[in-house]
Amino acid sequence: MTHSPLPPLPLPALPRLIATDLDGTLLGAGGAVSTRNAVALRRAAGAGATVVLVTGRSQPRLRDVYSQLGARYLAICANGGVVYDPVEERVLACRPIAPDDVHQVRLRLRERVSEVVFAAHVECGGRVLYEPGWPGYREGGDGRSPAGPPDLAGGPVVKLQARAPGHEPEPFTALVAETVGDLVEVTRQGYRGLLEMSRRGVTKGSALATVADELGISAEDVLAFGDMPNDVPMMRWAGRSVAVANAHPEVRAAAEEVTLANVQDGVGVYLERLLDGRTRPGAATA
The missing domain is CATH 3.30.1240.10 (Hypothetical Protein, Haloacid Dehalogenase-like Hydrolase; Chain: A; domain 2)
Known part of the structure; x- marks a missing residue:
């Protein structure tokens, strides 16, 4: 008697929210957005994921980034101090120091x-x-x-x-x-x-949690990419966290997985494999 092979285990679903740091993570050599990374993010957004840029930068320093991305994603700026809507070009939330x-x-x-x-x-x-x-x-x-x-x-x-x-x-x-x-x-x-x-209490993680809550998205449905200590709070909060290979040791320790370096389009490679279903996300590790 022959038995049919067991069906393959399902791949993890595309997260409802993808949060990515910019400098050292999404941005490559010279602070540029590669075509591969830009296309991968647009594909993820087209497949239904909400993309959020989470950065230490202030919103005026995002103009070139948006131009290279070919899309205007919601941004958490100043390490969580500002939430910025680039479509309407307005600040949605501002959390200053006393x-x-x-x-x-x-x-x-x-x-x-x-x-x-x-x-x-x-x-x-x-x-x-x-x-x-x-x-x-x-x-x-x-x-x-x-x-x-x-x-x-x-x-x-x-x-x-x-x-x-x-x-x-x-x-x-x-x-x-x-x-x-x-x-x-x-x-x-x-x-x-x-x-x-x-x-006090304002971090990339706290701001991302607030944005996700307002969108009705739980931490388990969030995927975060980062490279430096200011990314650690959001990496620990997100249900899935991925460090680029060039990340600071604190970030690598906080992340569940490690993808390729920023100059190797680590974010784009990870998302491509997730979107295409060619292999589990962990196979994009370095």
Whole structure:
């Protein structure tokens, strides 16, 4: 008596929401969006998935990205501080740091690291003010690098950045978290000695959870891609998380899977295999 072969196990369904970081994850060499990544995202959106860009960038810095993507996806900017609708070109949510907390952060850090300089993203990320000493600062501002008064006044601060020349990233991150972690969220999106701070409780993960909830999508139906420590909260929250091969060790540890590097179109390769059903997503690992 012969038996029919068992049917193959079903592949995981396409997630209802795909969240991807930009720099170091979706963007490749020179900060460009590859055709392969752009097409894969459009295919996923066409198949019914909601695509959300989740980035430390402010919304003005997304114009070139949208142009290369050929689509205008909802964006979570400033590490969760802003939710931006590019179709209507308006901010849907803005979560600034309390002015007193901004003042205390700068006061405390300057007591610990006298050479630290700050930049403040104000007007819900629409404008950035820099202190003297910040790279590119010009007295009076020039549009590209607008100067800021000593108190960085200019409206509610949605993201505060700190630089300290000569300080290695990891020790500097630990020092800042120890000094002001009770006031703000401390993270970083690059390997440079640049730290970013947002309102306490505001992260990429918390913002993504809110957006998903408003769309009626649970964490189990969310797939997230990332590469740097500021991506860890959303990687831990999402039901499925994938790090690119060039990711920071913290991100690789938090992710369930690892795909190819950003310069190898890791996001696009993973999505292609998921969409085409050629193999399980895990086979796109590096």
